Amino acid sequence: MDEAVELARELIRIDSVGGGEAAVAEPLARRLSDAGFAVRTHAHAPGRTGLIARWGTGEPVTLTGHLDTVPLGGQAWRHAPHGAEIDGDRLYGRGSSDMKAGVAALVVAAERHVRRTGPKAALEMVFTVGEETGCEGAADMVAAGLVSRSRALLVAEPTANRVLLGHKGALWLEATTRGTTAHGSMPHLGDNAIYKLARVIGAVETFDPGVPEHPWLGPSTVNVGTVRGGINVNSVPDLAAATIDLRTVAGQDHGSLRERLQAALGDEATLDVLVDLPAIWTEPDDPFVLALVEAGAGAPGDHPAASYFTDASVLAAACGGGPTVVCGPGEPEQAHVTDEYCLVHRIEDAVEIYTAALGHLA
Known part of the structure; x- marks a missing residue:
């Protein structure tokens, strides 16, 4: 053999x-x-x-x-x-x-x-x-x-x-939102982190990576892969997070891309890098x-x-x-x-x- x-x-x-x-x-x-x-x-x-x-x-x-x-x-x-x-x-x-x-x-x-x-x-x-x-x-x-x-x-x-x-490159991020917990029957006393994350996910869905399509690698893309939040049904959640998968093309700067996404999400979420591969x-x-x-x-x-x-x-x-x-x-x-x-x-x-x-x- x-x-x-x-x-x-x-x-x-x-x-x-x-x-x-x-x-x-x-x-x-x-x-x-x-x-x-x-x-x-x-x-x-x-x-x-x-x-x-x-x-x-x-x-x-x-x-x-x-x-x-x-x-x-x-x-x-x-x-x-x-x-x-x-x-x-x-x-x-x-x-x-x-x-x-x-x-x-x-x-x-x-x-x-x-x-x-x-x-x-x-x-x-x-x-x-x-x-x-x-x-x-x-x-x-x-x-x-x-x-x-x-x-x-x-x-x-x-x-x-x-x-x-x-x-393509991969920039994987985790977006985290924070609030204040309270009893589910009194939501006005809390600050719901999941509502904030929902707004963040909506912003991710419409986010434009800002670079032209590569002739061979294709377009730069974005996807929300996972969502988690809350501790039980009758509490206002004080923490929620989603993972974001950005696939990038040659010449695309990941630092600038992350800054653009943070600006699109505003102050409601913090972004942490999970994977950064050009x-x-x-x-x-x-x-x-x-x-x-x-x-x-x-x-x-x-x-x-x-x-x-x-x-x-x-x-x-x-x-x-x-x-x-x-x-x-x-x-x-x-x-x-x-x-x-x-x-x-x-x-x-x-x-x-x-x-x-x-x-x-x-």
Whole structure:
């Protein structure tokens, strides 16, 4: 069996749902160390260890993926979620597409790259924790100064081996309103926080993000995702809150956007930042994009952006703001689903694509 497929199976068998990434990092650190990489681990929290591996001199190409996976959900699985079963061309298991197959393909391609004859590009492998909950591990690595400036950044999130040129950003906020509690039979003695929040939600619904639609990423959007408030039916609520999901496009400043929203809401609500991840975009004629396409990756096409955000939102600036591309063997539609799978042949193809692209860059 192809070694990248076998490595993907090894990683899928390790339960890293919402934590436990240290057990996933261990075999990767061992392999990369054996291949000649200088490996450094970084503990984000107990049991939650990512790693950075560096090979060669000069400005590297950065290859990245995350080691955590999302929960299994309440629906029964037909294939054991950590069994790494292969049925025909499908490798089943939580994380198969999102994104342990991509991590495995990166590692095997890196091993092959350093063994090749002729010129070689310097490499930096960055494997993170906590991506699924807001790119926490990547932010921790950047804050610790562990991520190097690089020539280009490749994120192996699931794209079915098609080149995607970026993704929208995410600014998640919590709007909180406050009042004064009183007995529900005497509401005039209180100050109802839920009424205030209702007015805030109405203002959010009509809020204009204030930027033109991006030609490829589309419009900047806003959505209220959750609402909570009150303690019981016969009391005037003194606290209420709603979460707001703003999706942003390249060049949109999150600080200014938050100020505009606060002005629209007025004094009735305070805004707290939950997640702040900028948009990513690379032009389709960038040499890094062309190298991947020439190596066999699918061209960006008419829908060249990912619908999800990635660690690139955190890592791209630390890497120097160079070209950033998302390209991985997983199936995008399989991310987070019951009986998640990745096509075996895409894992094998991804290794060839990455290896050839690194050769072009060298």
